[in-house]
Amino acid sequence: MSNQADQLNQRRSGERWAIDWLPYLTDSTRNVGSYTTAVVSPELARIAERLGGHNLVNNSEYPYIADMVADCADWLSRLWHREDHHAPYVAVSGSTEAAMLAGLAALHRWKRTGAGERPNLVASSGAHVCWKRFCTYWDVELRTVEAPGDTVVADPAALARACDEHTILAVATLGYPEHGLFDDVAALAAALRDQGRETPLHVDAASGGFTAPFLSASLPWDFIVPAVVSISASGHKFGQTSLGLGWTLWRDAEHCPQHLWHGADYIGNGKRDIGLTFSRSLAPVAQQAHLFTRAGAFDRYRYDLRDCSSLTATIAAALRGDPDLKVLNDGHAIPVVAFVDRQTGAVERFTSRMGEDGWIVPTYPLECNPRLGQCGRIVVKPGLSTPARDRLMASVLRAIRPQALRL
Structure with a gap:
């Protein structure tokens, strides 16, 4: 009982307990499986x-x-x-x-x-x-x-x-x-x-x-x-x-x-x-x-989304180079690349290698069609910086070709 009380008092003793969690919080731009906004502009x-x-x-x-x-x-x-x-x-x-x-x-x-x-x-x-x-x-x-x-x-x-x-x-x-x-x-x-x-x-x-x-x-x-x-x-x-x-x-x-x-x-x-x-x-x-x-509001949405779709098309083209993966969505209608196993374990292998570079790519069975096995997805959202886009693409290439030189 005393140990529990001591731990509780230690937690209540200052602000550091909450702050100690911060190093464990992943940069939201690294979660490329989420659809939610990861980067907001300074005005937002x-x-x-x-x-x-x-x-x-x-x-x-x-x-x-x-x-x-x-x-x-x-x-x-x-x-x-x-x-x-x-x-x-x-x-x-x-x-x-x-x-x-x-x-x-x-x-x-x-x-x-x-x-x-x-x-x-x-x-x-x-x-x-x-x-x-x-x-x-x-x-x-x-x-x-x-x-x-x-x-x-x-x-x-x-x-x-x-x-x-x-x-x-x-x-x-x-x-x-x-x-x-x-x-x-x-x-x-x-x-x-x-x-x-x-x-x-x-x-x-x-x-x-x-x-x-x-x-x-x-x-x-x-x-x-x-x-x-x-x-x-x-x-x-x-x-x-x-x-x-x-x-x-x-x-x-x-x-x-x-x-x-x-x-x-x-x-x-x-x-x-x-x-x-x-x-x-x-x-x-x-x-x-x-x-x-804002001025040119719809044109800005269109530009941002076309820019995201351009990157998803590049990612999809790279994934098609892996014979063990099948691309379901190349991002032409929405900036999402989705892919499933051609060879059992291929999706988990790919997402694991992406995880080694710090990217969060989810792996899950498809409820829409369980016969297709495991699925993964990469969502490209507006606001991703050029260096981050380059790192993402480099990680995709390394995950597909693990023996290649690190870029």
């Missing part, structure tokens, strides 16, 4: 420092907040071809909360039809874990569809066949977490239509919502597809903000019931809002507003 860092303590819900204290969020939603409406810029929208803590709110809106809309059976939601088996959580927490049947053969994206016709009159949402993923590839949203909408279904379609665009408009501008995936009733995305991925921002936009008020919106008079003005969280930092929203309103 100043916004975070100045507004990090401002609470997004306190509209009475900071009356500019509502306009800032509305401006961001307006820009997103332009990006995602939403005609009604005044339709419901919300800024939340991240793409998981954003997706769950879209699911809840669909669930409550379905309940009001008087249907008595258990509701269900249809998605690929490789969809984000947030959909498993949503269905578990709100007692919705989750119907998943695996990718056929040696592919990694679910067949749109198979997804449509899994839907019935009790399906609250069919979920299309624009940027799978495992490999970054896109569902064919237009083909899924057409398959539903061919079966006589009016199933609402949600696009989980956590990472693709900020890349498709710039790298795949002609791709029909957003509100231009009539069946799409809601879209969720993450600001802190390729939206380039700091951690803590997700967006949900609905096509119209019909698909987001008003009884889900609640105000709180005790924070000053009782402005009605929707969300699963309450207090959260204003800083990421302010950063998003800055990124949208």
Whole structure:
């Protein structure tokens, strides 16, 4: 007992105990498996420092907040071809909360039809874990569809066949977490239509919502597809903000019931809002507003993403030189290189060698298609310095050709 007390007192004796953890914290730019923003510009860092303590819900204290969020939603409406810029929208803590709110809106809309059976939601088996959580927490049947053969994206016709009159949402993923590839949203909408279904379609665009408009501008995936009733995305991925921002936009008020919106008079003005969280930092929203309103905003996004895609194409070309690896995604639509085993153990061998140089590259079995074995991915995010890019590329080459001279 005394030893435990002594250890506790030692921890409480000063600030050094917390500081001692700092040497063990990896530089976030070294985690090339994460989709989240690793580098913020000096101006975004100043916004975070100045507004990090401002609470997004306190509209009475900071009356500019509502306009800032509305401006961001307006820009997103332009990006995602939403005609009604005044339709419901919300800024939340991240793409998981954003997706769950879209699911809840669909669930409550379905309940009001008087249907008595258990509701269900249809998605690929490789969809984000947030959909498993949503269905578990709100007692919705989750119907998943695996990718056929040696592919990694679910067949749109198979997804449509899994839907019935009790399906609250069919979920299309624009940027799978495992490999970054896109569902064919237009083909899924057409398959539903061919079966006589009016199933609402949600696009989980956590990472693709900020890349498709710039790298795949002609791709029909957003509100231009009539069946799409809601879209969720993450600001802190390729939206380039700091951690803590997700967006949900609905096509119209019909698909987001008003009884889900609640105000709180005790924070000053009782402005009605929707969300699963309450207090959260204003800083990421302010950063998003800055990124949208800077001169040539969309051109800058396009330049940054094309630059990232150029590096991912180079990495993918190098990986194709390893006969033991198969490249699934070369980064043309989203700056992600994903690869699987041709020879058992090849992915783990490669990621282990990358780890020797300090790079974090995840290795995992593919839920979308377990038959393909282990998968790895490298995400190239904006802001990576030229020296860091050079070191990353050198490490990739060394990991593929371990006998080569060190660069």
